[in-house]
Amino acid sequence: MTNRIIHGGGITAAARQYGGRPEEWLDLSTGINPNPVSLPDIPIAAWHRLPDQHLQERAREAARGYYRSGDISPLPVPGTQSVIQLLPRLVAGGRVAILSPTYGEYARAFTLAGLQVRQVSTIAELTSDDRLVVAVNPNNPDGRTLSVEQLRELHDGQREHDGILLVDEAFGDVEPAASMAPFAAEMPNLIIFRSFGKFFGLAGLRLGFMIAEASIIARFEDWLGPWAVSGPALSIAASLMESDTSAIRNRILQRHAALEGVLRRSKLQVAGGTRLFALVADDRAEGIYTHLCRHHILVRKFDYARNWLRFGLAPDEEADQRLAGALGSDDFRSVRPEI
Known part of the structure; x- marks a missing residue:
């Protein structure tokens, strides 16, 4: 274990x-903003009812503008940790490479699922046998940053052998120019994870967003099940992402x-x-x-x-x-x- x-x-x-x-x-x-933002007003219906579709749609539209993800409406998830746990289902039987050292839960989730995991220090160590490549960008804890050009090239290499590139941008809000989100619609083998709580100082809300092409998002929606994110979380996210940050x-x-x-x-x-x-x-x-x-x-x-x-x-x-x-x-x- x-x-x-x-x-x-x-x-x-x-x-x-x-x-x-x-x-x-x-x-x-x-690595959380030590000054949590003031909470916007939350309609009582967000507490009283299961999360209605209009709440999800508003949050996804706000996230699309905030992350500049073009035609992709990011999927709200109950913290990015929740979808890290689901990643092994994407690569059952395949090999995973993680640019390391980095956030340790990636290697742990894949190892517990019985997958072969390689922790590599450079892009040059990656091979066509790597079904999924994980890059935390900027990296936790050393701050290593890969350029948009490097990540584009890495995605294209993964796509050639039907592999997937996962870019975790949990600490990316302060440096939006380094994000891959604006290019995600043209990169079908790319998955991006974004954290909501770190930048806004609301980690206890347990909220994140996933950006990927429609079929990948649909699979994660099915795996998460209905009402994965609470109505108050969706309401708060929409209001804050629509505001001047x-x-x-x-x-x-x-x-x-x-x-x-x-x-x-x-x-x-x-x-x-x-x-x-x-x-x-x-x-x-x-x-x-x-x-x-x-x-x-x-x-x-x-x-x-x-x-x-x-x-x-x-x-x-x-x-x-x-x-x-x-x-x-x-x-x-x-x-x-x-x-």
Whole structure:
């Protein structure tokens, strides 16, 4: 059995181990906008009734404009994790290649389904035997980005042997020019996953969107079954995607610049990341993680890269100062690399 993956956001467990109430902790362990947007008005019917078709249609039309997906109306799904679990059905008996290191649930889902999984570091390692290729773009956690041209070429190569290219753009909202969504209608062997909660700061809504040609979307609709996404989630998504999101983007950029400033002044090396998090490479990573936990600040560590830590965005200047204080303390200077 493949072990479950420890993700960010485990404040309750951290508080039990290091003390303090969960609400007193500063959670920098996720790649989620730390300033959730204000919720729009939700019609009472969205709570009272099963999700009517008009709610789904409005959300899909709003997503089509927001993602610029042309003739494709993106499919709302109950979080992209839900459709990751369904992907093995597309490639039963085939081989999967994942550009790695990346979000670990892809490899876990395929492995649990009994598929042959290759984790490769470069496009050059891909072969015509790879039935499905997974590329997280921009990548989590190192921020590696493939260009539109590279992904077009990769799709065309997959199409030649009836393979599929999956591009996960969970962290793509802040950099829309890098998205493949505007080209999806002309790329029949392409699937795109988009996260809703990360950019809008509403991860608890459990909502994502899938962009692909009609027959692929129809298969996932059947697999998900009726009413997969709640009426309130559809209503919120439609309202926010129809609105001007420039202020959200600008705030994220400000928070990202502030985080990098704190890390730079603390002499920590930023080795990668996206606008929603920074990846630090440091031989003292385990000690830094523990030190920050003792200050009730949670970051993300990695079992496969023991010198990496991922820092999410702090919500405001006060939180910046709290992080800077912990990284500037006398006990931080005494942290040593693991022997």
